[in-house]
Each structure stands twice: as structure tokens, then as C-alpha cells.
Amino acid sequence: MSTPTTWFSSTESWLDDRGKGAWIAAMVLGFIFIWPVGLAILFYMIWSNRMSGSFFCNRNATRRTRAPRGSSGNLAFDAYRDDTIKRLEDEQHAFQGFLQRLREAKDKTEFDTFMDERAKEVSETSDDEPEAPKPA
Numbered sequence: 001m002s003t004p005t006t007w008f009s010s011t012e013s014w015l016d017d018r019g020k021g022a023w024i025a026a027m028v029l030g031f032i033f034i035w036p037v038g039l040a041i042l043f044y045m046i047w048s049n050r051m052s053g054s055f056f057c058n059r060n061a062t063r064r065t066r067a068p069r070g071s072s073g074n075l076a077f078d079a080y081r082d083d084t085i086k087r088l089e090d091e092q093h094a095f096q097g098f099l100q101r102l103r104e105a106k107d108k109t110e111f112d113t114f115m116d117e118r119a120k121e122v123s124e125t126s127d128d129e130p131e132a133p134k135p136a
Helices: 004-018 020-033 035-047 053-066 075-128
Strands: none
Touching: 004 020, 020 035
8 A cells, every 4th residue: 555645746746747737727626626625736836836837947957958868860960959959058058147247237337326326415414514613
């Protein structure tokens, strides 16, 4: 006899293999037949990030990169495919670096503007204060 953990794990992996639609169908059926089960599935989906698109995208991308790329039988196409995938990965890394530099430049500009405004406010308040009389 299987333990509940094994049953739960096998059900979870079965639903994961079928994608987000299977999780949504299980939740809807749970709400239709026994509403606390549907609610439990909904909470589990939210808690485990199964409702976000990134869960399934990252999981499938991980599977693709772990699995060896099979040969199509055409050596020229395989070489072209591998070169294109490498080029796209390099472009993705370069673009992510560009976005990081862009964020850093924006943050620096905002900080410099804040510091300039603050310095202006400090100089204006010091100009407004009258000088104290000097002792004789």
C-alpha cells in the first residue's frame, strides 16, 4: 500500500507533466464536487507558485537544457541549430546586462537629482537665516 506522501507526490508530478490546464481543471472539479478540496488546491497552487507563468516556463526550460539535444539526422541543420541557440543565449545575456546597466544609470540619475535638490534646499535655508551679531 502506498503512503499518502507518495500518492500526493505522484499526483503532483502527474499534474505538472500535463501543465497549468490540468491544475486548473483539478481545482475547478474540486470546487464543483467538494468545495474545500477546490479551495485547498487553489491555496496549494498559489503557495507553490504554480499560478505564475514563470513556474512552468522555467521548469520546461530546465528540462530542455538538461536533456541532450538529439540529432535530427541532418548535420548541417544540427550545426545551424546549435549556433543559433548559442547566439540567442549570448544575446539574452547581453540584453540582461544592458537592462542592469540601464537600471543602475536610472538609479544614479535619480539619486544625483535628489542630492542636488537637497543641497539647493540647504543653501536656501542658510541664506534665509539672518547672521547673529558678533560680540564686540
